[in-house]
Amino acid sequence: MRRLVFGACMALGVLTAWADFELTGSTPLPVIVIPAAAAASTELAAQELSAYIAKASGVTLSTAREPSTAPRQIVLGTVATLPESPAAIRERLTKAADDAFFIQISDERLLIVGKDGVAELYGVYYFLQHYLGVRWLAPATADDDGEHVPKQSKISLPAGELFRQPHFAVRRLDQVGSAWNAIPKHGVTWAVRNGYQIATPYSIPVSNPALTEFYTPRLPPYLTSSAGGHTTFSAAVPAKEYFDEHPEYFTFLDGKRVLFDGGHKGVYQYCISNPEVQKLVVEKICQQIAEHGVEKATYCFGMTDTSVGWCECDACRALDPPGPYHYLNISTRFHKVVQAMSAQVYARYPKARLSTWAYHTYRENPDGVQHDPRIRVYYCIHGRCYGHRLDDPSCRRNRQQLELLNKWRERSSDVYLYEYSTCTPTLYVPNERVQAQEIRLYRDWGLTGTKFEALYADSHFVGAKNPSRKDIFPSNWQWLYVTGQLLWDPDLDVDAMLSEIEGLYYGAAGPAMSKYHGLRRRLWENTPHCMGYPTGDQRRPNLLNQPGSREELLRYLAEAETLAAGDAKVMARLARDRRYLEDYWIAPNDEMRAKASQTLMAPTTSEKVTIDGDGSDKAWVGAFYTSDFRESFTPEKAVIPERLQTTVGMLSDAENLYFLVTAMEPNPAGIVTKATEKDGTVWSDDAIECFLYPPSADNSYYQIVVNPRGVVFDAINPGADASFDSGVEAKARILPDRYVIEMRVPAARLAPFRRGEIWRVHFARNRRQEDAAKNFSLDAVAYHDTSSYRSLAIGSPYLANGSFDDLDENGKPVKWTVSKAEVRGEGPNKALEIAAYGHAYQLLTDRDLWQSPQPRPIVVTFRASGQGKLNLSVLRYTDTPDAKAKHGYQRAVHPTLRLASFDLAEEPALFTASYMIPAGEWAGIMFSTDKKAILDDVAVTLE
Secondary structure, three states, X not given: OOOOOOOHHHOOOOOOOOOOEEOOOOOOOOEEEEOOOOOHHHHHHHHHHHHHHXXXXXXXXXXXXXXXXXXXXXXXXXXXXXXXXXXXXXXXXXXXXXOOEEEXXXXXXXXXXXXXXXXXXXXXXXXXXXXXXXXXXXXXXXXXXXXXXXXXXXXXXXXXXXXXXXXXXEEEEEXXXXXXXXXXXXXXXHHHHOOOEOOOHHHOOOXXXXXXXXXXXXXXXXXXXXXXXXXXXXXXXXXXXXXXXXXXXXXXXXXXXXXXOOOOOOOOOEOOOOHHXXXXXXXXXXXXXXXXXXXXXXXXXXXXXXXXXXXXXXXXXXXXXXXXXXXXXXXXXXXXXXXXXXXHHHXXXXXXXXXXXXXXXXXXXXXXXXXXXXXXXXXXXXXXXXXXXXOOXXXXXXXXXXHHHHHHHHHOOOEEEEEOXXXXXXXXXXXXXXXXXXXXXXXXXXXXXXXXXXOXXXXXXXXXXXXXXXXXXXXXXXXXXXXXHHOOOOOOOHHHHHHHHHHHHHHHHHHHHHHHHHHHHHHHHOOOOOEEOOXXXXXXXXXOOOOOHHHHHHHHHHHHHHHOOOOHHHHHHHHXXXXXXXXXXXXXXXXXXXXXXXXXXXXXXXXXXXXXXXXXXXXXXXXXXXXXXXEXXXXXXXXXXXXXXXXXXXXXXXXXXXXXXXXXOXXXXXXXXXXXXXXXXXXXXXXXXXXXXXXOXXXXXXXXXXXXXXXXXXXXXXXXXXXXXXXOEEEEEEEOOEEEEEEEEOHHXXXXXXXXXXXXXXXXXXOOOOOOOOEEEEOOOOOOOHHHOEEEEEOOXXXXXXXXXXXXXXOOEOOOEEEEEEEEOOOOOOEEEXXXXXXXXXXXXXXXXXXXXXXXXXXXXXXXXXXXXXXXXXXXXXXXXXXXXXXXXXXXXXXXXXXXXXXXXXXXXXEEEEEEEOOOOEEEEEEEEOOEEEEEEEEEEEO
């Protein structure tokens, strides 16, 4: 019998004398040979290699275990199972990163060896990609395998060597939101084939019979046993076993030891300063390591997933930094305890694979804590925006995240990210190029990698959450594909990858779909809005605001369908794209446009408004009111019951916004008002929430919550930064059938506040009565979904119809005079397209801008895109009284003034120009262009 013998000629770099390896074109056919004690991953690698060679060539290669007498062999294994493989290869792999592999091709032997289990499986998949051209484009479905396998009857491989290791140690797609025992086999298989790491769902042991067969060959050894996280303390100190005898192990609240799980079904809060609690956690970790081995056990320190219930005992409070206690930041306390427990584990197991979450309430940089360099920091980046790059200075929420992340990077050289993109949810998001840029940033920053939550389409989803979850992965197949490749090699050309995979996926329809997805990416990348947990997706509803973009996308789809006629598989793929476009781009845009037409007003008042919770001031007679509240969190989104009718009145003056809220309440005795101090948990009471979103470049917005006792919580978002003080003044009264809240918001402290500005506003009512009626909001919009907030016009506009929504019977924009210009688009958010050498102008006729002995400073703002230059000019004229003139005056027209000229680009941008209207003159504004301009959101304010 012939053993696996590797001669000295197979050492690294000695290949020049070798001929090609004939995979299928000669006899005898090579045999796939695996070690006698092959790992499960090696056995799967052999099956996959044989299956795809057969798909490509029609030739089926047999598989044998060593020793084999076959003269030509394809040898698969790991450093441990192939001890007779070339020493140079074994040495290089031993020093390499986890998951590294080596491919060596000579005339008689093809060798694929991995550093450890699953690495050789990655090697086989890369071999199929690199040498045979196989692509796993999208996870398979019942009627679409999602793959591309080039057909070739004779496969000849050039002699050579290839070493590959992933740049990032962490490349995980972890199953969430679905039943653990319904394995999403298509999704997980696709993930591993494209270089991702997978883990068992929810860290359930792979020894579980329901998981063993499928996961064992695909699970990297170092993820064999994963534990900790939210169950760090509850798993080590189970309440059923310890609470009765040792209540001191559990959280101390309101003067007593209690079981508090914050609604998380037995995952309790603990007294983490207690040395015995820490000892039990350490013992639990050491038991895990002893059972599975230090190389196969990983443990992550965390706590129960709640914001409240932290232990208030003196010992726990002593772990907090000096200054006022804040329940939303127990980071120093938590990480001091982690530091102590990890030191005990390392004393017994110096090579233990430990990590710690920097999560939620313990994500801030801890005071006086320096973790052991062996511990990996698992930075949970919830709150980031996925619409902007993480280092985009224009995105306030990402500036905050990057600042936090950088502080952790200063403390640790081993940091990786837990991404929350699927929580948004990300539906039909062409984020590939942004993701490529970010992965290169991660490389430059020295991050260890990233982990995504995976909503595999063939999962069994649980709960009554958004049914669109099943579309998240299929609609983002390009994003997921390129991310998997880039996590191995960040320097890959993302545009070349997209061109290749979309060409393969769409076949004859590829040229049209290249244009289609190219436009989608341009729209996506140039939209200024944010998206991301927990504030939702403000980006998708605005993607089709650019006039003509919707029609162009539909035209490309129709062209693709014509090209693909007769190809059932491609036609089905195009049908999915059409549905995704309609459901996740067009429908949200239509909804946003419909809401945008429901503009709220804050009329200017000169009357005094006394903030006393009475609402009887004369000023409120002239207020604007809305009562369009609906159920916020129910599928029906039903109109608020008449017995709970809630109305909001709005006013403004030069510096303030005023709101008067009347909330009917049939059971005032049941009103909950536990919060008594500013910035307490007011939102947990019966309360009114007001959200103000001014036109600001950093996408920040403000949250004000007031309960029926007049207690206020205010914060700047994203980030819920309650250190911000809006200066809001609020008073409230509880009456026999209602409560009334009156508030003054010094808006000028929040953002530039001038008449003519357009803000966004939202209101919600929280009700804590013990019945079914709980939460209501305007239009049933989620509290933090800024993309769906209504417009709030401050005062009355100085310029009419700046959005070009109002058209006359001929389709021309009301109040504008236009030449070679047409209004494009649909619904309330139209835009004016000005052709080459066309123009549009409007005279400023508001009383405050009339001809006056005094000069008047104005600011003109607008959004524009297009080609060439857009010129902003001022039309000037003077009226002199003349009783004999037809209109009682003589008009003298002055030379037109070119105020500014702006270079246009394909993506819309915000432009601003200032002008001083001279004394004794009227003014008008005119836009013109030398090529093409798309104009929208024109506003004039008086300085």
